[in-house]
Amino acid sequence: MAYEDLIRETALADDRLIVMTAENRALIRNLPAVLGPRFIDTGITEQTLIGAAAGLALRGRIPVVHALATFLTLRAFEFIRTDVGIGQLPVKISSFVPGFLSDGNGPTHQAIEDVALMRGIPGMTVFAPADEADMLGMLPQIWASPSPAYVRINTRPGTYQHAPFEMGKAEVVATGTDATILVYGMLFEQALIARELLEAQGKSVGLVNMRTLKPVDEAALLQVVRAGGLVVTLEDHFQTGGLYSILAEVLLKNELTAKVLPIALNEKWYKPGLLSEVLEYEGFTGQHIARRIAEKLGADPAAITTKTEVVENQFAE
Incomplete structure:
Protein backbone atom coordinates (compact mmCIF):
# COMPACT_ATOMS: atom_id res chain seq x y z
CA MET A 1 0.00 0.00 0.00
CA ILE A 153 6.03 12.93 4.89
CA ASN A 154 8.56 10.20 4.08
CA THR A 155 7.80 7.80 1.25
CA ARG A 156 11.26 6.27 1.11
CA PRO A 157 11.13 2.46 1.18
CA GLY A 158 12.81 0.74 4.11
CA THR A 159 13.77 -2.80 5.05
CA TYR A 160 13.39 -2.56 8.82
CA GLN A 161 10.29 -4.23 10.27
CA HIS A 162 8.87 -1.60 12.60
CA ALA A 163 6.95 -2.25 15.79
CA PRO A 164 3.31 -1.11 15.83
CA PHE A 165 2.95 2.63 16.26
CA GLU A 166 1.72 4.10 19.52
CA MET A 167 1.00 7.81 19.79
CA GLY A 168 3.67 9.59 21.80
CA LYS A 169 5.93 6.54 22.05
CA ALA A 170 9.39 6.04 20.58
CA GLU A 171 10.45 2.77 18.96
CA VAL A 172 13.42 1.26 20.78
CA VAL A 173 15.27 -0.68 18.09
CA ALA A 174 18.22 -1.67 20.26
CA THR A 175 19.85 -0.81 23.58
CA GLY A 176 23.56 -0.17 24.06
CA THR A 177 26.06 0.65 26.77
CA ASP A 178 28.65 2.67 24.81
CA ALA A 179 26.32 4.94 22.87
CA THR A 180 22.68 5.35 21.81
CA ILE A 181 21.56 7.07 18.63
CA LEU A 182 18.31 9.04 18.85
CA VAL A 183 16.98 9.72 15.37
CA TYR A 184 13.83 10.64 13.47
CA GLY A 185 12.83 10.63 9.83
CA MET A 186 14.81 9.51 6.81
CA LEU A 187 18.13 9.46 8.67
CA PHE A 188 16.93 6.32 10.45
CA GLU A 189 18.30 4.41 7.43
CA GLN A 190 21.77 5.88 7.98
CA ALA A 191 21.55 5.33 11.75
CA LEU A 192 21.01 1.60 11.14
CA ILE A 193 24.15 1.53 9.01
CA ALA A 194 26.15 3.52 11.57
CA ARG A 195 25.10 1.17 14.35
CA GLU A 196 26.12 -1.89 12.30
CA LEU A 197 29.53 -0.37 11.57
CA LEU A 198 30.16 0.47 15.21
CA GLU A 199 28.98 -2.92 16.44
CA ALA A 200 31.46 -4.49 14.00
CA GLN A 201 34.18 -2.62 15.90
CA GLY A 202 33.05 -4.05 19.21
CA LYS A 203 30.96 -1.09 20.37
CA SER A 204 27.61 -1.59 22.09
CA VAL A 205 25.26 0.86 20.38
CA GLY A 206 21.56 1.47 20.99
CA LEU A 207 19.14 2.98 18.49
CA VAL A 208 15.82 4.73 19.09
CA ASN A 209 13.42 5.82 16.35
CA MET A 210 11.72 8.81 17.99
CA ARG A 211 8.70 8.85 15.62
CA THR A 212 6.74 11.40 17.67
CA LEU A 213 8.55 14.65 18.42
CA LYS A 214 5.54 16.19 20.14
CA PRO A 215 4.38 14.77 22.42
CA VAL A 216 7.86 13.36 22.91
CA ASP A 217 8.49 10.09 24.72
CA GLU A 218 10.22 11.50 27.81
CA ALA A 219 10.39 8.09 29.47
CA ALA A 220 12.39 6.68 26.55
CA LEU A 221 14.81 9.61 26.63
CA LEU A 222 15.30 9.33 30.38
CA GLN A 223 15.88 5.59 30.12
CA VAL A 224 18.63 6.17 27.57
CA VAL A 225 20.29 8.88 29.65
CA ARG A 226 20.12 6.91 32.90
CA ALA A 227 21.61 3.85 31.20
CA GLY A 228 24.80 5.85 30.69
CA GLY A 229 26.96 6.11 27.63
CA LEU A 230 27.08 8.69 24.86
CA VAL A 231 23.75 10.03 23.65
CA VAL A 232 23.71 10.98 19.95
CA THR A 233 20.96 13.17 18.47
CA LEU A 234 20.78 12.73 14.70
CA GLU A 235 18.53 14.92 12.54
CA ASP A 236 18.23 16.64 9.16
CA HIS A 237 17.26 19.90 10.84
CA PHE A 238 18.94 22.87 12.43
CA GLN A 239 20.52 21.94 15.75
CA THR A 240 18.46 24.69 17.38
CA GLY A 241 14.88 23.71 18.10
CA GLY A 242 15.00 20.10 17.00
CA LEU A 243 15.80 16.84 18.78
CA TYR A 244 18.95 18.22 20.45
CA SER A 245 16.86 21.02 21.97
CA ILE A 246 14.10 18.58 22.94
CA LEU A 247 16.60 16.38 24.77
CA ALA A 248 18.08 19.41 26.54
CA GLU A 249 14.61 20.48 27.70
CA VAL A 250 13.85 17.01 29.08
CA LEU A 251 17.21 16.81 30.86
CA LEU A 252 16.82 20.24 32.47
CA LYS A 253 13.24 19.46 33.52
CA ASN A 254 14.47 16.33 35.28
CA GLU A 255 17.64 17.94 36.71
CA LEU A 256 19.89 15.59 34.73
CA THR A 257 22.87 15.93 32.45
CA ALA A 258 24.45 13.65 29.87
CA LYS A 259 27.32 13.31 27.44
CA VAL A 260 25.65 14.32 24.18
CA LEU A 261 26.86 14.42 20.57
CA PRO A 262 24.52 16.43 18.32
CA ILE A 263 24.71 15.61 14.61
CA ALA A 264 22.65 18.28 12.89
CA LEU A 265 23.02 21.45 10.85
CA ASN A 266 24.63 23.99 13.14
CA GLU A 267 24.11 27.55 11.93
CA LYS A 268 24.40 26.66 8.25
CA TRP A 269 22.32 25.87 5.19
CA TYR A 270 23.25 22.67 3.45
CA LYS A 271 24.66 22.71 -0.04
CA PRO A 272 22.07 21.75 -2.69
CA GLY A 273 22.52 18.42 -4.44
CA LEU A 274 20.96 15.02 -4.95
CA LEU A 275 20.23 13.27 -1.68
CA SER A 276 23.20 10.92 -1.90
CA GLU A 277 25.48 13.89 -2.60
CA VAL A 278 24.06 15.92 0.29
CA LEU A 279 24.52 13.08 2.78
CA GLU A 280 28.11 12.58 1.69
CA TYR A 281 29.08 16.24 1.48
CA GLU A 282 27.45 17.23 4.79
CA GLY A 283 28.67 14.14 6.64
CA PHE A 284 25.38 12.36 7.27
CA THR A 285 26.08 8.96 5.71
CA GLY A 286 26.18 5.94 7.99
CA GLN A 287 29.96 5.83 7.71
CA HIS A 288 30.40 9.52 8.58
CA ILE A 289 28.04 9.17 11.53
CA ALA A 290 29.83 6.06 12.81
CA ARG A 291 33.21 7.76 12.55
CA ARG A 292 32.03 10.81 14.49
CA ILE A 293 30.63 8.60 17.24
CA ALA A 294 33.81 6.49 17.34
CA GLU A 295 35.94 9.61 17.69
CA LYS A 296 33.75 10.90 20.52
CA LEU A 297 34.15 7.54 22.26
CA GLY A 298 37.93 7.83 21.99
CA ALA A 299 38.25 5.15 19.32
CA ASP A 300 39.99 5.39 15.96
CA PRO A 301 37.45 6.69 13.40
CA ALA A 302 39.61 5.37 10.56
CA ALA A 303 38.87 1.84 11.79
CA ILE A 304 35.27 2.20 10.63
CA THR A 305 35.19 0.26 7.38
CA THR A 306 33.29 1.33 4.31
CA LYS A 307 29.79 0.02 3.75
CA THR A 308 27.93 0.53 0.48
CA GLU A 309 25.08 2.98 0.99
CA VAL A 310 22.56 3.33 -1.80
CA VAL A 311 20.49 6.51 -1.56
CA GLU A 312 18.41 7.23 -4.65
CA ASN A 313 16.40 10.26 -5.67
CA GLN A 314 12.85 9.06 -5.15
CA PHE A 315 11.26 12.26 -6.38
CA ALA A 316 12.61 12.37 -9.94
CA GLU A 317 9.57 12.15 -12.18
Whole structure:
Protein backbone atom coordinates (compact mmCIF):
# COMPACT_ATOMS: atom_id res chain seq x y z
CA MET A 1 0.00 0.00 0.00
CA ALA A 2 1.17 3.54 -0.80
CA TYR A 3 0.23 6.89 0.76
CA GLU A 4 -2.36 7.58 -1.92
CA ASP A 5 -3.98 4.18 -1.38
CA LEU A 6 -4.26 4.77 2.35
CA ILE A 7 -5.76 8.23 2.09
CA ARG A 8 -8.19 7.08 -0.62
CA GLU A 9 -9.42 4.16 1.51
CA THR A 10 -9.71 6.39 4.57
CA ALA A 11 -11.62 9.09 2.69
CA LEU A 12 -14.01 6.60 1.11
CA ALA A 13 -14.75 5.15 4.55
CA ASP A 14 -15.18 8.55 6.25
CA ASP A 15 -16.83 11.37 4.31
CA ARG A 16 -15.54 13.93 6.83
CA LEU A 17 -12.04 13.62 5.37
CA ILE A 18 -11.19 16.30 2.78
CA VAL A 19 -8.00 16.09 0.71
CA MET A 20 -6.47 19.49 -0.02
CA THR A 21 -3.35 20.73 -1.79
CA ALA A 22 -1.61 23.92 -2.88
CA GLU A 23 -0.84 22.65 -6.39
CA ASN A 24 1.34 19.84 -5.07
CA ARG A 25 -0.22 16.60 -6.30
CA ALA A 26 2.77 14.26 -6.36
CA LEU A 27 1.34 12.06 -3.60
CA ILE A 28 -2.34 12.36 -4.51
CA ARG A 29 -2.57 12.85 -8.26
CA ASN A 30 -5.22 10.18 -8.82
CA LEU A 31 -7.65 11.30 -6.13
CA PRO A 32 -9.63 14.09 -7.87
CA ALA A 33 -11.49 11.54 -9.99
CA VAL A 34 -12.27 9.47 -6.89
CA LEU A 35 -13.20 12.15 -4.37
CA GLY A 36 -14.75 14.80 -6.61
CA PRO A 37 -15.64 17.90 -4.54
CA ARG A 38 -13.79 16.45 -1.53
CA PHE A 39 -10.53 17.10 -3.38
CA ILE A 40 -9.62 20.80 -3.28
CA ASP A 41 -6.62 22.42 -4.99
CA THR A 42 -6.22 26.06 -4.00
CA GLY A 43 -3.29 26.67 -6.34
CA ILE A 44 0.04 28.02 -5.14
CA THR A 45 -1.56 29.66 -2.11
CA GLU A 46 -0.44 27.95 1.08
CA GLN A 47 -1.98 30.61 3.32
CA THR A 48 -5.35 30.22 1.61
CA LEU A 49 -4.97 26.44 1.84
CA ILE A 50 -4.60 26.55 5.63
CA GLY A 51 -7.31 29.17 6.09
CA ALA A 52 -9.77 27.13 4.03
CA ALA A 53 -8.80 23.95 5.89
CA ALA A 54 -9.47 25.66 9.22
CA GLY A 55 -12.88 26.75 7.99
CA LEU A 56 -13.74 23.22 6.91
CA ALA A 57 -12.53 21.83 10.25
CA LEU A 58 -14.84 24.25 12.06
CA ARG A 59 -17.67 22.61 10.13
CA GLY A 60 -16.83 19.09 11.23
CA ARG A 61 -14.49 18.09 8.43
CA ILE A 62 -11.02 16.53 8.74
CA PRO A 63 -8.81 18.32 6.18
CA VAL A 64 -5.54 16.65 5.16
CA VAL A 65 -3.48 19.35 3.46
CA HIS A 66 -0.49 18.87 1.17
CA ALA A 67 2.27 21.23 0.09
CA LEU A 68 6.04 21.59 0.21
CA ALA A 69 7.21 21.57 3.81
CA THR A 70 9.10 24.85 3.65
CA PHE A 71 6.15 26.80 2.25
CA LEU A 72 3.67 25.29 4.68
CA THR A 73 5.76 25.99 7.76
CA LEU A 74 7.17 29.38 6.73
CA ARG A 75 4.79 31.09 4.31
CA ALA A 76 1.68 29.80 6.09
CA PHE A 77 3.04 29.78 9.64
CA GLU A 78 0.77 32.55 10.95
CA PHE A 79 -2.28 30.78 9.53
CA ILE A 80 -1.25 27.47 11.09
CA ARG A 81 -0.59 29.16 14.42
CA THR A 82 -3.67 31.38 14.47
CA ASP A 83 -6.38 29.60 12.47
CA VAL A 84 -5.45 26.02 13.35
CA GLY A 85 -3.44 26.26 16.57
CA ILE A 86 -5.53 28.69 18.58
CA GLY A 87 -8.71 26.90 17.57
CA GLN A 88 -7.13 23.47 18.20
CA LEU A 89 -8.64 22.28 14.93
CA PRO A 90 -8.01 18.78 13.52
CA VAL A 91 -6.18 19.96 10.41
CA LYS A 92 -3.62 17.36 9.34
CA ILE A 93 -0.57 18.84 7.63
CA SER A 94 1.25 16.51 5.24
CA SER A 95 4.53 18.27 4.49
CA PHE A 96 6.25 17.10 1.34
CA VAL A 97 10.07 16.91 0.97
CA PRO A 98 11.10 18.12 4.44
CA GLY A 99 14.74 18.34 5.51
CA PHE A 100 17.26 16.67 3.23
CA LEU A 101 14.44 15.24 1.11
CA SER A 102 14.13 18.58 -0.71
CA ASP A 103 16.72 16.94 -2.98
CA GLY A 104 18.39 19.23 -5.49
CA ASN A 105 16.74 22.48 -4.36
CA GLY A 106 18.43 25.44 -2.73
CA PRO A 107 17.88 27.07 0.68
CA THR A 108 14.49 28.49 -0.33
CA HIS A 109 13.13 24.93 -0.45
CA GLN A 110 14.94 23.48 2.58
CA ALA A 111 12.59 22.88 5.50
CA ILE A 112 15.22 22.45 8.21
CA GLU A 113 13.54 24.53 10.90
CA ASP A 114 10.08 23.00 10.53
CA VAL A 115 10.18 20.84 13.67
CA ALA A 116 11.16 23.86 15.79
CA LEU A 117 8.36 25.96 14.34
CA MET A 118 5.59 23.38 14.54
CA ARG A 119 6.35 22.08 18.02
CA GLY A 120 6.29 25.68 19.27
CA ILE A 121 2.55 25.90 18.58
CA PRO A 122 0.51 24.87 21.65
CA GLY A 123 -1.49 21.72 20.99
CA MET A 124 0.22 20.89 17.71
CA THR A 125 1.47 17.31 17.41
CA VAL A 126 4.59 16.58 15.36
CA PHE A 127 5.55 13.32 13.66
CA ALA A 128 8.57 12.18 11.63
CA PRO A 129 8.35 8.61 10.29
CA ALA A 130 11.51 6.68 9.48
CA ASP A 131 10.29 5.38 6.11
CA GLU A 132 7.13 4.66 4.14
CA ALA A 133 6.08 1.63 6.19
CA ASP A 134 6.59 3.54 9.44
CA MET A 135 4.52 6.43 8.04
CA LEU A 136 1.64 4.25 6.86
CA GLY A 137 1.48 2.68 10.30
CA MET A 138 1.22 6.11 11.94
CA LEU A 139 -1.26 7.94 9.75
CA PRO A 140 -4.53 6.22 10.68
CA GLN A 141 -4.04 7.20 14.34
CA ILE A 142 -2.89 10.71 13.40
CA TRP A 143 -5.89 11.32 11.14
CA ALA A 144 -8.28 9.92 13.78
CA SER A 145 -6.90 12.18 16.52
CA PRO A 146 -8.83 15.37 17.38
CA SER A 147 -5.54 17.31 17.55
CA PRO A 148 -3.88 19.35 14.81
CA ALA A 149 -0.92 17.44 13.39
CA TYR A 150 2.22 18.10 11.39
CA VAL A 151 3.73 15.11 9.58
CA ARG A 152 7.10 15.06 7.86
CA ILE A 153 6.03 12.93 4.89
CA ASN A 154 8.56 10.20 4.08
CA THR A 155 7.80 7.80 1.25
CA ARG A 156 11.26 6.27 1.11
CA PRO A 157 11.13 2.46 1.18
CA GLY A 158 12.81 0.74 4.11
CA THR A 159 13.77 -2.80 5.05
CA TYR A 160 13.39 -2.56 8.82
CA GLN A 161 10.29 -4.23 10.27
CA HIS A 162 8.87 -1.60 12.60
CA ALA A 163 6.95 -2.25 15.79
CA PRO A 164 3.31 -1.11 15.83
CA PHE A 165 2.95 2.63 16.26
CA GLU A 166 1.72 4.10 19.52
CA MET A 167 1.00 7.81 19.79
CA GLY A 168 3.67 9.59 21.80
CA LYS A 169 5.93 6.54 22.05
CA ALA A 170 9.39 6.04 20.58
CA GLU A 171 10.45 2.77 18.96
CA VAL A 172 13.42 1.26 20.78
CA VAL A 173 15.27 -0.68 18.09
CA ALA A 174 18.22 -1.67 20.26
CA THR A 175 19.85 -0.81 23.58
CA GLY A 176 23.56 -0.17 24.06
CA THR A 177 26.06 0.65 26.77
CA ASP A 178 28.65 2.67 24.81
CA ALA A 179 26.32 4.94 22.87
CA THR A 180 22.68 5.35 21.81
CA ILE A 181 21.56 7.07 18.63
CA LEU A 182 18.31 9.04 18.85
CA VAL A 183 16.98 9.72 15.37
CA TYR A 184 13.83 10.64 13.47
CA GLY A 185 12.83 10.63 9.83
CA MET A 186 14.81 9.51 6.81
CA LEU A 187 18.13 9.46 8.67
CA PHE A 188 16.93 6.32 10.45
CA GLU A 189 18.30 4.41 7.43
CA GLN A 190 21.77 5.88 7.98
CA ALA A 191 21.55 5.33 11.75
CA LEU A 192 21.01 1.60 11.14
CA ILE A 193 24.15 1.53 9.01
CA ALA A 194 26.15 3.52 11.57
CA ARG A 195 25.10 1.17 14.35
CA GLU A 196 26.12 -1.89 12.30
CA LEU A 197 29.53 -0.37 11.57
CA LEU A 198 30.16 0.47 15.21
CA GLU A 199 28.98 -2.92 16.44
CA ALA A 200 31.46 -4.49 14.00
CA GLN A 201 34.18 -2.62 15.90
CA GLY A 202 33.05 -4.05 19.21
CA LYS A 203 30.96 -1.09 20.37
CA SER A 204 27.61 -1.59 22.09
CA VAL A 205 25.26 0.86 20.38
CA GLY A 206 21.56 1.47 20.99
CA LEU A 207 19.14 2.98 18.49
CA VAL A 208 15.82 4.73 19.09
CA ASN A 209 13.42 5.82 16.35
CA MET A 210 11.72 8.81 17.99
CA ARG A 211 8.70 8.85 15.62
CA THR A 212 6.74 11.40 17.67
CA LEU A 213 8.55 14.65 18.42
CA LYS A 214 5.54 16.19 20.14
CA PRO A 215 4.38 14.77 22.42
CA VAL A 216 7.86 13.36 22.91
CA ASP A 217 8.49 10.09 24.72
CA GLU A 218 10.22 11.50 27.81
CA ALA A 219 10.39 8.09 29.47
CA ALA A 220 12.39 6.68 26.55
CA LEU A 221 14.81 9.61 26.63
CA LEU A 222 15.30 9.33 30.38
CA GLN A 223 15.88 5.59 30.12
CA VAL A 224 18.63 6.17 27.57
CA VAL A 225 20.29 8.88 29.65
CA ARG A 226 20.12 6.91 32.90
CA ALA A 227 21.61 3.85 31.20
CA GLY A 228 24.80 5.85 30.69
CA GLY A 229 26.96 6.11 27.63
CA LEU A 230 27.08 8.69 24.86
CA VAL A 231 23.75 10.03 23.65
CA VAL A 232 23.71 10.98 19.95
CA THR A 233 20.96 13.17 18.47
CA LEU A 234 20.78 12.73 14.70
CA GLU A 235 18.53 14.92 12.54
CA ASP A 236 18.23 16.64 9.16
CA HIS A 237 17.26 19.90 10.84
CA PHE A 238 18.94 22.87 12.43
CA GLN A 239 20.52 21.94 15.75
CA THR A 240 18.46 24.69 17.38
CA GLY A 241 14.88 23.71 18.10
CA GLY A 242 15.00 20.10 17.00
CA LEU A 243 15.80 16.84 18.78
CA TYR A 244 18.95 18.22 20.45
CA SER A 245 16.86 21.02 21.97
CA ILE A 246 14.10 18.58 22.94
CA LEU A 247 16.60 16.38 24.77
CA ALA A 248 18.08 19.41 26.54
CA GLU A 249 14.61 20.48 27.70
CA VAL A 250 13.85 17.01 29.08
CA LEU A 251 17.21 16.81 30.86
CA LEU A 252 16.82 20.24 32.47
CA LYS A 253 13.24 19.46 33.52
CA ASN A 254 14.47 16.33 35.28
CA GLU A 255 17.64 17.94 36.71
CA LEU A 256 19.89 15.59 34.73
CA THR A 257 22.87 15.93 32.45
CA ALA A 258 24.45 13.65 29.87
CA LYS A 259 27.32 13.31 27.44
CA VAL A 260 25.65 14.32 24.18
CA LEU A 261 26.86 14.42 20.57
CA PRO A 262 24.52 16.43 18.32
CA ILE A 263 24.71 15.61 14.61
CA ALA A 264 22.65 18.28 12.89
CA LEU A 265 23.02 21.45 10.85
CA ASN A 266 24.63 23.99 13.14
CA GLU A 267 24.11 27.55 11.93
CA LYS A 268 24.40 26.66 8.25
CA TRP A 269 22.32 25.87 5.19
CA TYR A 270 23.25 22.67 3.45
CA LYS A 271 24.66 22.71 -0.04
CA PRO A 272 22.07 21.75 -2.69
CA GLY A 273 22.52 18.42 -4.44
CA LEU A 274 20.96 15.02 -4.95
CA LEU A 275 20.23 13.27 -1.68
CA SER A 276 23.20 10.92 -1.90
CA GLU A 277 25.48 13.89 -2.60
CA VAL A 278 24.06 15.92 0.29
CA LEU A 279 24.52 13.08 2.78
CA GLU A 280 28.11 12.58 1.69
CA TYR A 281 29.08 16.24 1.48
CA GLU A 282 27.45 17.23 4.79
CA GLY A 283 28.67 14.14 6.64
CA PHE A 284 25.38 12.36 7.27
CA THR A 285 26.08 8.96 5.71
CA GLY A 286 26.18 5.94 7.99
CA GLN A 287 29.96 5.83 7.71
CA HIS A 288 30.40 9.52 8.58
CA ILE A 289 28.04 9.17 11.53
CA ALA A 290 29.83 6.06 12.81
CA ARG A 291 33.21 7.76 12.55
CA ARG A 292 32.03 10.81 14.49
CA ILE A 293 30.63 8.60 17.24
CA ALA A 294 33.81 6.49 17.34
CA GLU A 295 35.94 9.61 17.69
CA LYS A 296 33.75 10.90 20.52
CA LEU A 297 34.15 7.54 22.26
CA GLY A 298 37.93 7.83 21.99
CA ALA A 299 38.25 5.15 19.32
CA ASP A 300 39.99 5.39 15.96
CA PRO A 301 37.45 6.69 13.40
CA ALA A 302 39.61 5.37 10.56
CA ALA A 303 38.87 1.84 11.79
CA ILE A 304 35.27 2.20 10.63
CA THR A 305 35.19 0.26 7.38
CA THR A 306 33.29 1.33 4.31
CA LYS A 307 29.79 0.02 3.75
CA THR A 308 27.93 0.53 0.48
CA GLU A 309 25.08 2.98 0.99
CA VAL A 310 22.56 3.33 -1.80
CA VAL A 311 20.49 6.51 -1.56
CA GLU A 312 18.41 7.23 -4.65
CA ASN A 313 16.40 10.26 -5.67
CA GLN A 314 12.85 9.06 -5.15
CA PHE A 315 11.26 12.26 -6.38
CA ALA A 316 12.61 12.37 -9.94
CA GLU A 317 9.57 12.15 -12.18
